[in-house]
Amino acid sequence: MTAASIALNLTPATQYLLRIGDTCLILGQRLGEWCGHAPILEEDIAMANIALDFIGQARALLAHAGTLEGAGHDEDQLAFLRNERDYFNLTLVELPRGDFAASVLRNTMVATWLKLLWQRLAADSQDDEVRAIAAKALKEARYHQQHSADWVVRLGDGTAESRRRMEEALSDLWRFSAEMFDTDAVDEAAAAQGIGPRWSELEAPWRAEMTDILREATLEVPADSAFRSDGKRGRHSEHMGFILADMQYLQRAYPGGVW
Amino acid sequence: MTAASIALNLTPATQYLLRIGDTCLILGQRLGEWCGHAPILEEDIAMANIALDFIGQARALLAHAGTLEGAGHDEDQLAFLRNERDYFNLTLVELPRGDFAASVLRNTMVATWLKLLWQRLAADSQDDEVRAIAAKALKEARYHQQHSADWVVRLGDGTAESRRRMEEALSDLWRFSAEMFDTDAVDEAAAAQGIGPRWSELEAPWRAEMTDILREATLEVPADSAFRSDGKRGRHSEHMGFILADMQYLQRAYPGGVW
């Protein structure tokens, strides 16, 4: 493995899988930052546990995307040696971890979305490996959603301070959800090939589940905004470069290393 | 230029110069973080200006150290392609920038030390290039000391809040000053070769000037502690790796690049 970046030989199928795998990878990366800094020990453990699940999901998806790509790239080359524009995660997961309110809200938004996506992939994907990955990940996503949503409810319907912070988190993060559902050629091709659903099909059930959670938390669903993020097409926020600088550091600085 | 780290061929003279040059480099790096985030526009400008001076000093010293090393390393290879253990800056300058109190106190501590060091180097170094670098840098250090010390005085003798923050900064940072003055074989060899003074010789005048500044700021000189940092011998704090991950990113990720 050399330090120079790898060039991807993208097809809609690989890009579709990298969008999911990179979302897991980068959220796992962000959640790892909580280690030793959570409000209670149980949450240090839970955050590490959820991060671990995400890294596991990312490994499976990146390895499979590498196989489909057919250029001989393994999970680590894909995880550590791409240029920023070749990562396709949702922008939402690259935002700084923020406070605990922002973290649990983001986890809830992503876990709810992933749960719906894994359900569809586990049931309908024509790709055996994708079905297998999704079946395992679905169980994890259910737990992630439950755990995070419980916190959204507690904090939304807790103290005035916790409610203020949840409202702020909603105002900051909700606008990034549009990216989860807008559709494009990658989506269409993946649907046509039977890899997985168009993401737009997940919007209605996602909104329904999130609305229920927010209602229980006595929080209002924010209004839609004209803001659009575009990480899944490789146009990231300014935060992404700093994530990669840390994440890729050892692979870049020790070319040819074996770990 | 390739992405792999360079191996240094160190002599006491080059290490002595890298200790100074790296201190300028890393403090310049930290001060650059203030850009756009200072309490008043004049300080955004001043911080960028001081950072710029430090980068200029670092360039001159690294280039000269590279010449003395004789392995063909230019300023950028030395700045961007060493392993962490081959950077020899004072630990003090790699600490996070902290609040404005911590930043102006650190700037005062370092500028006072550098001013005394540049004075000695400008007057006594047997190395013509070092004398020339020092003569130019001395003027800059005088301004840095004046500007930063003025803030230490204003904040120490300002409001209760600013005083509390200055006291906290002193408690956090003062203990790193011991590293500025302890002596070792590098120091002895540099003194014997006429490159520059043993740093222990700077301690008494540094304490005298700092004591005056703190007195004017109505602050107490902290008691000595048994804490010892060791960045100048290449043993850094946990902060250093993150500085280098950002600083080196482009050189590592684009091997062979021309900028």
Next chain:
Amino acid sequence: MRLQERFDARIDAGDFIEAKDWMPEHYRKTLLRQISQHAHSEIVGMLPEGNWITRAPTLKRKAILLAKVQDEGGHGLYLYAAAETLGSSRDQMLDALHTGKAKYSSIFNYPTLTWADIGTIGWLVDGAAIMNQVPICRCSYAPYARAMIRICREESFHQRQGYGSLLTMMQHGTPEQKAMVQDAVDRWWWPSIMMFGPPDDQSPNSAQSMRWGIKRVSNDELRQKFVDAAVEQAKVLGVTLPDPELKWNDERQAHDFGAIDWSEFWRVIGGDGPCNRERLGARVKAWEDGAWVREAALAHAGKHQTMKEAA
């Protein structure tokens, strides 16, 4: 009415207005809005560029970038000072920025995603700014015109440096670096040509500003001049401008170009651009986090003053 007539006559004669001179309230307000908006743009503009200071690829480039953001801070200072001559304090202007009442140039709501963005901002964004600003050096309000003369000189220096850094990468760099430059140009081109503002027929305030000698050249005229210059510069660089309709029109002796997506322009101006929240949030945070510093400086100055008076 006398004052108004005399003022109009001076404007018509091409005279400069000084701070102490009488001026119509609307002229004063228009200028104050424009100058403070320009000052805000300088300090908000430090953020996207500052984003790359810690990651600049060589020490020379790091030094150039630090010098550039320092200059931008300086421009902010002159402009706030010029605006203050119109009767508003810097704190009042900053308050208007922080509460969203005042605008800044919408271009700074786009992110700097790669190092090539820094060079591209120098080339295209500073280039567009200079096109906009050179005519202001002849603005009827003298303090603003004087500030702009100094600013334009520094801006052209920045523009050349930015362009030079791209040229180095395109001429001597690796294929990956060249791709990085092209990508940056692809992202910044359209936002840059939006910097001249809406088309003339949708720019309602322009006529009055022209009349008053605050504005000297129309939006579309400046935009055309910029596009014509950029096309040549892009050729030298070896990059493609992301507009398939861009081509020389022999009849007009100018380049035709594709339709601008004004809905994006209004979306970003309206607050929903990629970084609006981050930019304003960073400025507000800096201001709030620095409150104790400003208070301490005042308190210290107060004590010092008291001691002097007592002595």
Next chain:
Amino acid sequence: MRLQERFDARIDAGDFIEAKDWMPEHYRKTLLRQISQHAHSEIVGMLPEGNWITRAPTLKRKAILLAKVQDEGGHGLYLYAAAETLGSSRDQMLDALHTGKAKYSSIFNYPTLTWADIGTIGWLVDGAAIMNQVPICRCSYAPYARAMIRICREESFHQRQGYGSLLTMMQHGTPEQKAMVQDAVDRWWWPSIMMFGPPDDQSPNSAQSMRWGIKRVSNDELRQKFVDAAVEQAKVLGVTLPDPELKWNDERQAHDFGAIDWSEFWRVIGGDGPCNRERLGARVKAWEDGAWVREAALAHAGKHQTMKEAA
């Protein structure tokens, strides 16, 4: 006096003491101090390792590291629970940690400077911890002994993983990686053998703890055992232990080793180690920053309870 005699007899007979059993106040306090200190060490110990989660070099290593810190958090939980059986709440114990009244293992006041530190902590620090902890699995206080059995099982797994990661680098890595491993071993060796505490003749509390079956093997005996094992492991790895006096003593059938710098040990215990402030500061900050979360959880539970009661 009856109770005391019966307690002593049970200890002598090798019986386990349960939480509900009578115990001397000094026994309870000694155990509480030791168990809570051990719990604090687990959670403070997450910090130096957590420092490398975002920079782990492969996804597999990142996953292993996340699993490891998660386990450490779990150990903290069991140990706080064991300590709670002795009559102190977790919040009280955390308060003692945050105010500096309670200690944690001094080894965590050293920084993790390279990736190889993570493997080295697994090999040497977890290795030393296991040496210390295995005898505690037979501790006279049953809840502590039970927690330790589970913990020791996981710790040996971590120790093997850490050693394995070093072995991979030493056997298959580049020269730079091998140098990184050697450097980490050079820095961690002496602090690791200090983990067994002061020499027996300067360890005043040891006798009482031995008498009570809280401590089963002396500091120096454990240290010797650790050194003897590490020498063989270092050979297999291909690293040098940074002690020129380290050599086999045929007479003692054990390794002689150089003098430990106890002044450093006491300096670090005393608060002036490389990271004491950072570690405690990080824990206090996490606790203070999280206060609103804990308060909200309580408030929510209170409302919920009220609703249930009303229903």
